[in-house]
Structure formats: structure tokens, C-alpha cells
Amino acid sequence: MKNECSIVRDLLPLYTENMVSTDTKAFVAEHLKNCEACRKEYEQIQEPRPVQKTNEAAPLQNLSRKLKMKRIQTIALTAVFVIALFVSAFAVLGAPIYQPYSEGLVTVEKFGEKGLTLIFDENVTDFRCEVFDVPTEISAACICKIEAWTTLWDKWFSKGRERLSTVIVSTGEPANAYYQPKPMELYYLPNDGGSSICIARYDPNAENQIEIDGKTEGLTALPRLMLGYYLIFASAALVIAVIVWLFTRKEQNVRLWVERVGLYPVAYIVSHCIISGIDWSTYSISRDFSLTIFLSILLYSGLLLAHNIWYLKKEIKTVNR
Numbered sequence: 150m151k152n153e154c155s156i157v158r159d160l161l162p163l164y165t166e167n168m169v170s171t172d173t174k175a176f177v178a179e180h181l182k183n184c185e186a187c188r189k190e191y192e193q194i195q196e197p198r199p200v201q202k203t204n205e206a207a208p209l210q211n212l213s214r215k216l217k218m219k220r221i222q223t224i225a226l227t228a229v230f231v232i233a234l235f236v237s238a239f240a241v242l243g244a245p246i247y248q249p250y251s252e253g254l255v256t257v258e259k260f261g262e263k264g265l266t267l268i269f270d271e272n273v274t275d276f277r278c279e280v281f282d283v284p285t286e287i288s289a290a291c292i293c294k295i296e297a298w299t300t301l302w303d304k305w306f307s308k309g310r311e312r313l314s315t316v317i318v319s320t321g322e323p324a325n326a327y328y329q330p331k332p333m334e335l336y337y338l339p340n341d342g343g344s345s346i347c348i349a350r351y352d353p354n355a356e357n358q359i360e361i362d363g364k365t366e367g368l369t370a371l372p373r374l375m376l377g378y379y380l381i382f383a384s385a386a387l388v389i390a391v392i393v394w395l396f397t398r399k400e401q402n403v404r405l406w407v408e409r410v411g412l413y414p415v416a417y418i419v420s421h422c423i424i425s426g427i428d429w430s431t432y433s434i435s436r437d438f439s440l441t442i443f444l445s446i447l448l449y450s451g452l453l454l455a456h457n458i459w460y461l462k463k464e465i466k467t468v469n470r
């Protein structure tokens with residue numbers, strides 16, 4: 150009987166597929182009728198194999214899910230790219246183009262008891278004026294810092310506007326026991342790396358209250374060293390990314406993320422070269438830095454998009470193969 154069981158079990162796969170002779174078929178059927186162990190074995194073979202089936206379908210399902218995710222990513226990245234494009238365009242259009250100092254750029258007139266009116270020439274479309282009270286030991290006067298600029302947007306789209314003007318008032322502790330206001334010194338910051346220029350001095354207590362200067366140099370603006378440091382930092386980050394990339398040849402997933410992260414330093418370095426290469430005739434660290442950031446985000450989203458599409462294409466190719 151045991152011997153018969155092992156023969157039947159050997160035959161069962163063929164029997165299930167109906168690939169046996171009539172005699173063998175009858176023999177196996179007869180044995181199955183009487184032997185429960187073999188019958189169980191037969192039933193197991195006959196059952197559909199759901200486990201195996203999912204095993205076959207799973208990679209395909211995974212892949213189609215992956216492709217779907219990649220498509221959504223691509224759409225999202227496209228949206229980010231378009232937004233970054235608009236923001237960058239506005240940033241460039243609205244970035245200050247500082248005016249170099251010239252006679253007549255700012256006209257100073259007396260205003261009331263202790264104020265001054267500043268009138269800018271027609272090329273100035275925006276300005277900043279700050280009055281600082283300096284401790285008396287350092288300077289007997291308040292300092293007024295003036296910057297004036299225009300933008301590409303204003304150059305192109307707002308012609309024939311009125312001349313800008315503002316009123317500044319001497320602040321701080323009274324200069325003497327008669328509660329007369331402190332004198333003021335007005336400095337213009339050309340934002341070109343050169344020194345600020347004293348435009349005028351105003352002493353409300355003197356006879357000749359406004360003294361026009363235009364020659365005396367004041368504080369020197371800080372050079373754009375910071376931007377150089379950021380560039381070095383970005384280059385170092387890129388070098389590290391390349392090294393990690395070279396050492397993770399076998400780990401595709403890690404490599405993918407190294408590529409994604411490593412693209413940002415690339416975008417930053419390119420943006421730095423573009424922005425610092427443009428001749429703004431004058432410069433400002435804050436303007437140049439913010440423009441570099443805007444442009445690098447734009448480039449980065451573009452690079453990510455291209456990177457994603459490249460991987461998508463590669464994966465579609467492998468699926469079709």
C-alpha cells in the first residue's frame with residue numbers, strides 16, 4: 150500500500166493535467182477513492198494557487214503604482230517650476246538698480262522748524278531714508294542715511310511720474326538747554342562698494358542752516374564677501390554630493406536622493422554666476438543674494454523636473470522590454 154501511495158503521488162501532477170493513459174487514470178482514481186492521504190494531496194494540487202498568482206502580479210502592480218507616482222511628481226514639479234518662473238521674473242523686474250551719486254540727485258530744502266524736505270530727481274522711483282541718533286560723544290549730529298533706486302519695471306512701465314520727496318526730522322535728545330533740535334548730517338549710500346557721500350549738513354541752531362556738501366566721504370559699504378562664502382559653501386556641498394554618488398553605485402535608491410539633493414548646489418552656483426555676471430552698475434549684497442536665491446530655486450525646480458522625466462523615461466523603457 151505504501152509503495153502504491155508513492156507511485157500515485159508521482160503520477161498526481163500528470164493526472165491533474167489529464168496527461169495519463171486511461172488505465173493509469175483508472176488506477177489513480179481507484180487509489181484516491183480508498184486513500185485519504187493521497188486524496189488530500191490531490192486536492193491540494195487541484196486548488197488554484199492564489200499565493201503564486203499575486204506573486205506574479207505584484208511587481209507589475211508595484212511598477213504601475215510607481216509610474217503613477219512619478220507622473221504626479223512630474224505634474225507637481227511643473228507647477229512649482231511655473232510658479233518659480235513667475236516669482237523670479239517679478240524679483241528681477243522689482244530688484245533695485247541703485248543710482249550713483251550725482252549733483253541734483255537729491256535736493257535738500259528746509260521744512261518747518263526742525264525738518265528737511267528731500268526731493269529726488271525723476272530717475273529715482275524708490276528710496277529709503279533712515280535717521281539715526283548717534284551718541285553725543287561720537288557725533289554732535291544725527292545721521293541720515295539715504296538710498297535711492299529704480300527698477301526695471303519702473304524703467305519700462307512707469308514713465309512721466311512725479312518727482313519723489315520726503316520729509317525728515319531731526320530726532321534724539323535736544324542739543325542744548327533751549328530744547329533746540331540736534332543738527333543732522335545727510336549721507337548718500339551709492340551701494341557700489343564705494344564710500345557714502347555727505348550730501349548736506351543741517352544745523353537748526355545756526356544762522357546758515359543748510360550747508361550743501363557733496364564731496365566729503367563717509368562710511369565705506371561692506372564688500373560682497375558673504376556671497377563669495379556662500380559660493381564656496383555650495384561648491385563644497387557639490388563635491389561632497391559627487392563623492393557620495395560615486396561611492397553608492399550599487400544603491401540605486403540612495404543615489405537617486407543624492408542626485409536630487411546635489412542638484413541644488415549646481416543650481417546655486419549657476420545662479421550666482423548669472424546674477425553676479427549681470428552688470429547692475431551698482432550692487433547690493435541683499436539684492437544680489439535674494440535674486441540668486443530666486444533664480445536658484447527656479448533652476449532647481451527645472452533640474453528636478455528634467456531629472457524626474459529622465460527617470461520616468463528610463464523606467465517606461467524597462468517596462469516595455
Ligand SMILES: [Zn+2]
Pocket residue numbers: 153154155157180184185186187
Ligand atoms: Zn495512497
